[in-house]
Amino acid sequence: MTDDPITRLEETIAxxxxxxxxxxxxxxxxEGEIGVLKRRxxxxxxxxxxxxxxxGGTVPVADQKPPHW
Incomplete structure (x- = not known):
């Protein structure tokens, strides 16, 4: 490693x-995995x-709010 500050900065940036x-x-x-999981x-x-x-249920589960709401 060099002591040159510019070189150190360049290495850090790299x-x-x-x-x-x-x-x-x-x-x-x-993002792709989340998309697949959302579809599933x-x-x-x-x-x-x-x-x-x-x-014989009246409201589909998907349309019900969770009990904590």
């Missing part, structure tokens, strides 16, 4: 830029709402 790129990739991947939850909610109606 490391930070690399970290930002890695984090950006992670966020992009997580929606399918499950719709499926359960159908079961609720079939069993």
């Amino acid at each position: 490391h930070l830029a690399h970290t930002v790129d890695e984090l950006s990739d992670i966020v992009a991947r997580q 939850v929606q399918v499950l909610l719709e499926r359960e709402a159908g079961r609720e109606l079939d069993s």
Whole structure:
């Protein structure tokens, strides 16, 4: 490592830029995973709402507010 302050700053910036790129990739991947999970939850909610109606329920579960609201 060098004692030159400019070189140290350049190295620090390079490391930070690399970290930002890695984090950006992670966020992009997580965005895709969240999209898949949202679709799966929606399918499950719709499926359960159908079961609720079939069993004689009046309000599908997906449309009910949780008891803590």
